[in-house]
Amino acid sequence: MVTRYLFYSHDGYGLGHVRRNSLIARAVLDTDPAAQVSLVTGVEVRPRWLRQAARVRVHRVPPMLKSADGSYRHEKLPFGAALRERERIFATLVEEERPDVVVVDRHPYGTAGELRTGLDLARGLGSALVLGLRDVLDEPSIVREEMRGGGWADVGNVYDEVLVYGGRHFVDHEVEYGLSLPLHYCGWVVERPGPSRSDGNLLVVAAGGGGDGAAVFEMGARLLGHRADLVGLFAPGPYAGADALRQLSRLGSDRVRVVGPLDACGRWFSRAHAILCMAGYNSTLEALAAGRRPILMPRRTPRREQAIRADWLGGLGLANVVDPGTDPGEVASLIRLHPRSLSDGALESAGIDLDGALNAARRLQALSAVRSVR
Numbered sequence: 001m002v003t004r005y006l007f008y009s010h011d012g013y014g015l016g017h018v019r020r021n022s023l024i025a026r027a028v029l030d031t032d033p034a035a036q037v038s039l040v041t042g043v044e045v046r047p048r049w050l051r052q053a054a055r056v057r058v059h060r061v062p063p064m065l066k067s068a069d070g071s072y073r074h075e076k077l078p079f080g081a082a083l084r085e086r087e088r089i090f091a092t093l094v095e096e097e098r099p100d101v102v103v104v105d106r107h108p109y110g111t112a113g114e115l116r117t118g119l120d121l122a123r124g125l126g127s128a129l130v131l132g133l134r135d136v137l138d139e140p141s142i143v144r145e146e147m148r149g150g151g152w153a154d155v156g157n158v159y160d161e162v163l164v165y166g167g168r169h170f171v172d173h174e175v176e177y178g179l180s181l182p183l184h185y186c187g188w189v190v191e192r193p194g195p196s197r198s199d200g201n202l203l204v205v206a207a208g209g210g211g212d213g214a215a216v217f218e219m220g221a222r223l224l225g226h227r228a229d230l231v232g233l234f235a236p237g238p239y240a241g242a243d244a245l246r247q248l249s250r251l252g253s254d255r256v257r258v259v260g261p262l263d264a265c266g267r268w269f270s271r272a273h274a275i276l277c278m279a280g281y282n283s284t285l286e287a288l289a290a291g292r293r294p295i296l297m298p299r300r301t302p303r304r305e306q307a308i309r310a311d312w313l314g315g316l317g318l319a320n321v322v323d324p325g326t327d328p329g330e331v332a333s334l335i336r337l338h339p340r341s342l343s344d345g346a347l348e349s350a351g352i353d354l355d356g357a358l359n360a361a362r363r364l365q366a367l368s369a370v371r372s373v374r
Contacts, residue, residue, distance in 0.1 A: 003032060003368045006099035006122075008040045008090060010064065010111045015208070015237075016281045017105040018043050018050065020132065020165055020189045020357075024103070025056045027361035038097060040090060042111075059093060061086040064111050083114050091118035098125055100368040103163075105132045108155045119158060128367040129159045131181070132360070133173065134281050135166025135188065139304045140176040147178065156181055163363060165189045165281075165356050170312060186360040187353030190285035193270040198341075203227070204272040206235040206265045208280040213237065215324040216297050220276050221251055222328035227335065230274070232256045235265050266290060274335045279310035279321075288318065289354050291342050295320045295334055316350045318342065 007025055009017035018041040025037045037056050044063040062082040077085070090110075094102070102122050108131055109115045119129060137143045146152065161182045164173055173179045205220030207213020217234060224232050232255060251258075259268065265283060269275055269290035277283040279298035287294035296319045298306035313319040320334045347354065 002034055002036050003101075003365070004036045004038075004097055004099045005101045005103065005364065005368075006038050006040070006093060006097060007103045007105075008110070008115065009105040010042055010107050015043060016134070017041075019282050020134070021103065021105055022050055022056065023189050023191055023357040024132075024360045024364070027357040028364060029055050031358070031361055032365060036097070038093060038099075040093065042086070059089065061089050079112075083112055086110065087114040087117055090115055091121055094118040094122045094125070094127075099127050101128045101130060101364050103130045103132055103364065106134070106137075108152055108159065113151070123158065128161075128364075128370065130161050130163055130364065130367065131155070131159045132163045132165060134305075135164065136171045136305050136308045137177065139308075142304075143177045161363075161367065163360050165360070167351055167353065169351050171308075184363050186363065187356035188285050189356035189360065190282070190289045190354055191266055191357075192289050192354065193266040193286070198273060199231075199271050200273050201230050202233060202272050203230045203274045203276065203335075204233045204235065204265065204268045206237070206268075206275070206277040206283050208237055208278055208283045212299060213278065216276060216278055219297060219322075219324065219326070219328060219331065221256075223276065223331050223335075224253070224255060226328050226332040230255070230335075233268055233272075234258045235268065272340075274340050276331070279306035279313075279319075281309075284309060284313070284319075285354070288313075288342070288347060288352065293317075293319055293338065293340050293342055295322060295331060297322050297324060318346060318350060318352075 005028055007021040009021050021039055025039055028035055028037055038059060039056050040059045040061060042061050042063045050058065062077060062085050064082060099122065104115060122129060159181055161184060162179060164183055164185045166185065166188055168185045173183055203220065203223065205217060207216045213236065220232055220234060224230055234256065236258065266286040266289065269287050269292055272292060275287045275292050275294040277287060277294055277296065279296040284294065284296065296310040298310040298321065300307045310319060310321045314321040320338060322331055
């Protein structure tokens with residue numbers, strides 16, 4: 001009997017949502033090669049790791065990009081038309097594929113409720129419905145206010161379980177956010193880089209998807225001015241804005257290389273002597289998985305997610321944390337005075353489990369077995 005999985009991510013900003021889903025989908029297929037896996041994404045770009053997701057069927061919905069004020073838009077279609085098309089595609093996939101398990105990342109009903117029709121249909125078919133949430137969402141008061149709104153209405157009667165891609169000791173989603181659904185903490189979802197030799201003078205500067213990375217790239221450029229021995233590798237990400245690209249275009253040094261925007265950073269991180277990046281889920285975990293102590297420059301507005309993650313890791317000694325106004329000389333001192341490689345067992349001692357994709361896949365398989373009994 002073939003077990004069928006359907007993953008959905010709204011992907012309004014950055015690549016974290018679809019990246020987590022793709023890694024869990026790959027783990028599902030590694031543990032059950034006969035499974036049938038579909039992944040629905042609003043990411044318009046085609047990163048290499050998504051194109052190469054063997055045996056995962058990728059379905060695209062109209063991308064809805066998040067603006068700075070938190071609103072969503074489609075670049076060409078009216079908002080309502082794009083939303084209806086997303087609703088149609090998701091519901092059609094549920095009807096045609098009849099999944100055993102449906103996994104939705106972050107927003108229970110999608111960007112603006114477009115998943116309700118498909119979720120109702122899936123529930124009628126007996127599918128197990130799972131909501132995936134990252135390690136930290138935002139300040140607890142903000143999240144609790146969000147969960148009182150229509151975007152979370154009746155979630156307890158719709159979803160069977162929540163998978164948290166982190167640890168309870170980091171953020172307890174029941175205590176901090178008031179979530180009453182069954183919670184299963186999987187550990188952090190990240191791809192482990194293969195073995196690689198560290199380049200003793202390589203500084204890697206990254207900003208995740210890149211939509212708000214100008215300050216990080218500026219700091220990286222100024223840091224090279226303080227450390228003539230370093231060579232900079234800048235990873236702008238596919239959503240790098242005009243300000244960030246202007247920063248990169250000004251560098252023009254033989255000590256600077258800008259890599260393509262559609263690569264994951266893990267392989268560069270494993271070669272780096274030092275890493276300067278924002279504190280988004282993907283970049284931060286890829287740096288830790290590479291065995292490096294990153295220098296994090298978190299976004300602190302309008303959401304506090306990155307700041308909370310960075311401050312927690314900084315308190316554990318697993319990262320250094322700086323702000324955009326920090327003197328680059330101080331950052332250069334951090335590189336000189338603090339070991340950039342993590343000691344063996346440092347992550348385990350802090351309770352950071354990087355097998356989140358495998359743990360999530362095993363939990364989804366257990367839920368699919370319960371569904372088959374239904």
